Amino acid sequence: MRKTGEQRREEIVQAVIHLAAENDGGQITAQAIAERVGIAQPTVFRHFKTRDRILQAVIEWIARHLLGVVGSVAAGSGPADERLRQLLEQQLRFISKHRGLPRLLFSERLHQENTQLKGAVSRIMDAYTNTVAGLLREGIDDGVFRADLDADDTARLILAMIQGLVMRWSIHEFHFELPNEAETMWRLLEPALLNR
Amino acid sequence: MRKTGEQRREEIVQAVIHLAAENDGGQITAQAIAERVGIAQPTVFRHFKTRDRILQAVIEWIARHLLGVVGSVAAGSGPADERLRQLLEQQLRFISKHRGLPRLLFSERLHQENTQLKGAVSRIMDAYTNTVAGLLREGIDDGVFRADLDADDTARLILAMIQGLVMRWSIHEFHFELPNEAETMWRLLEPALLNR
DNA sequence: ATAGTAAGCAAGTAGTTACTCACTTATGAC
DNA sequence: GTCATAAGTGAGTAACTACTTGCTTACTAT
Incomplete structure (x- = not known):
């Protein structure tokens, strides 16, 4: 005791x-x-x-902290494009400090073992997408981002890019600095998002 | 017998x-x-x-067919941007017909159980990246794509986007039409890649 | 002091897994 | 026809899994 x-x-x-x-x-x-x-x-x-209850608690921990980072950056001040850039970097920085996260969130093993968890992961992804989409809409309204962007589609693709990137990092056994990739991502995204 | x-x-x-x-x-x-x-x-x-040998054979099958699709489209004729667009669509179409592929390639279960397989997946990803990067370089040389693109970085990010997209499709239990997403992807990529 | 509560453990259980062994049977070459 | 070869099987086995049970021990409130 x-x-x-x-x-x-x-x-x-x-x-x-x-x-x-x-x-x-x-x-x-x-x-x-x-x-x-x-x-x-x-x-x-x-x-x-049960073991499932453990995994459930783990997913809750991840959701709380992961979405905490996103939310606080997105809710900050400054132009939308700068906040999005910050969001990418802070997100990658957080994940790089918790290497277990991607392997837990994206492992099919976990999903196969527990269907409930699949729902939980879905909900995290949705919340994430919504936050990013909101940020994009702000930027569109302010004239920072292109007016013809579909905020939801674009947010989903940005999330997909992060996921794929993190997966590559995980498969390569964390052998490159994840936060550095934020700049590479932004170089591709900037001309796709910014007005003019 | x-x-x-x-x-x-x-x-x-x-x-x-x-x-x-x-x-x-x-x-x-x-x-x-x-x-x-x-x-x-x-x-x-x-x-x-052993079971590992089975999984090895499966990965080889996937590599052969997945890279076959990419290679044949990339080696085709026509402008590089059109070929890249075709590559995205054909790739997503192929994966959508073989739902097991992403769950095998990206399942951490597989990687945790067998380190050799991790290497095999890495090699598939590298080959894929190289093909896309080659296509990008062609386009850059022809003046179709922006000259300031880093072909390798960009190819990796495109692959990451596909991976993340396919993962969302898998987590959502294949409930949307994957090939349709090629157009959405292209809408984001076009202004990021094309010259002018 | 003491009684209740909650954390801790050793030992065990039932189910599942990859893999083995001894044996049978189909097929094709000659 | 026969005989080597290779596909096929039923009946295991050892290792590992999540989870249980019965009992002990530490902490807390009164």
Whole structure:
């Protein structure tokens, strides 16, 4: 009876995220989680009834933090194009500090194992898209972005680019600096988005 | 002794691709493969020594066909921008006919289980990027595409966009027409790539 | 002090997995 | 015809999985 349940639950969530970041083929099993947290395997199930509940808590953690970054940058001040650029960079910077995130969010394994999680991921992606689309609409109204942009389509494509980029980073075992890619992305996006 | 080994191996590869396309949570196990092919489970291992060998053969099949599409369109005639547009559409059309492909190529499950496969996926992505980059360079030389484009960076981002798009399609359980998205993509890409 | 509560554990269970073994049977070459 | 070869099978097995059970121990409120 060393720590409270809440502390342990947080530790377990963090353990899963760290395990996902390790590419040594280690699976995210109750045993592996327990070893990482420093408790016995059955104790894991004292804090979460089932493995699915653990993954659910992990997705919630990711959603909270990932959308937190996006939201705070998008809601900032300054011209829309500058905020979008900041959003890209801050997002990539955050992900690069939490290597487990893409492997958890985009692993089909997880989705196959738990259909509920697929819905949760969908909802995160939708919220993300909506935030970016709102930022694009602001920019269109202000005359910064091209008037003929479809805000939703464009937001979805920007998200797709980030996803694909992060996946390449993950497949290449994090061997390049993810935040640097924000500038590369912006070089492609700028002439596509900006008015004139 | 109904069929030859080669026939059975091809059937097994196809079974895996079809199993991956099913979103009912079914796993790609030797048992599931055997049932689909219509043989006993141990017979699967008569044709492939291990499960990894099966997945390797599957990745090879995917590489051959996926890169076949890209290569034939890229090597065609006509202006580079038209060929790139065609490439996007044909690529998405091909993937939409083989729903299992993204779930196999991008599933972390596969990568965690077998590091060799990760390399194979990397190689497919590199070959893909090189083909697109070549097409971009042609267009730049012909004055169709902007001269200040970095062909490699741009090719990687286009691939990333396709990957992210296909992933959204997969997460949304194939509920939208993938090939239609080629036009949406092109609307964003055109002003970013074309000269003037 | 003590009683209730909640965290902890050792040992076990049932299910699933990839893979093996000993054996049978179909097919094609001669 | 026969015989080597290779496809096929039923019946395992060892390893791993999520999860349970019964019991112990630490902390807290009174």
